[in-house]
Amino acid sequence: MEVIDLAWWKLGLATLLILALAATSHLSRLGIARSLLTATVRTIIQLALIALVLEALFASSAFYWIALMALIMLLVAGREVVVRQGRRLRGWWAFGIGAGAMFISSFTVTVMALIVVIGPEPWYAPQYAIPLLGMMLGNNLTGISLALDRLNESVWRQRAVIESRLMLGQTWQEALEDIRRESMRSGMMPSINAMAAAGIVSLPGMMTGQILAGSPPAVAVKYQILVMLIITAGTGFGAVMAVSWGSRRLFDERERLRLDRLLKP
Secondary structure, eight states: OOOOOOOHHHHHHHHHHHHHHHHHHHHTTOSOHHHHHHHHHHHHHHHHHHHHHHHHHHHHOOHHHHHHHHHHHHHHHHHHHHHTOSSOBSTTHHHHHHHHHHIIIIIHHHHHIIIIIIOOSSTTOHHHHHHHHHHHHHHHHHHHHHHHHHHHHHHHHTHHHHHHHHHTTOOHHHHTHHHHHHHHHHHHHHHHHHHHHBTTTBOOHHHHHHHHTTOOHHHHHHHHHHHHHHHHHHHHHHHHHHHHHHHHHTBOTTOOBOGGGBOOO
16 A cells, blocks of 8 residues: 655644644633644654654664664653652652663563564664654653652652651551552553553554554554553553652651652642
């Protein structure tokens, strides 16, 4: 099946819809016009630039360029985890915990999927490695930031309960058990909802894109199932690590609650 290319002027027609929405929100004083236009401009510029980068990367296929691209993606994702938390850990801990959890979970699962499941030649072929890693990091970012945000905020709000439990002889793990459980549930909710709705309520983006690009639906569905499974697994392991490390950082070696290690929102 031949792919229908899109001319830039056709994308301009779609942009007019955003401009119409921005004008409507401005006239209605909804307060979203500026952020909507800013997000639109950022989307167009960022995606146009990444298209140039990916074309050069696909042409080169050198491992060190792919590794550099993956490192940049990880660092940007780590920063996004930090800024999405209302009340975060002081210093480099917020970045380190988020980026560390994403690095271990995303890279491990992506490399395993490339080598064991998909099997491209070479295993780091950029047309497979970069899209998979990008989806893994994007979803991990959401799950980890939600889990850490819920953890820090809940510990702050329930500090009196936690300290009472510690005074009664509970360990820090026992005093924080329900909060950690709720943090994990919050971090995993987007992935679980996406899996529950896939194929019935929504057609996932990757599968839709492959079908639009001419792939047989059966092949697109297989890739979509693989992607959703590894994304959920990666997000789950990443959230587990982030919640565990973040929880431990909120207590000192004598298991005293250290709220001074949290920044005010």
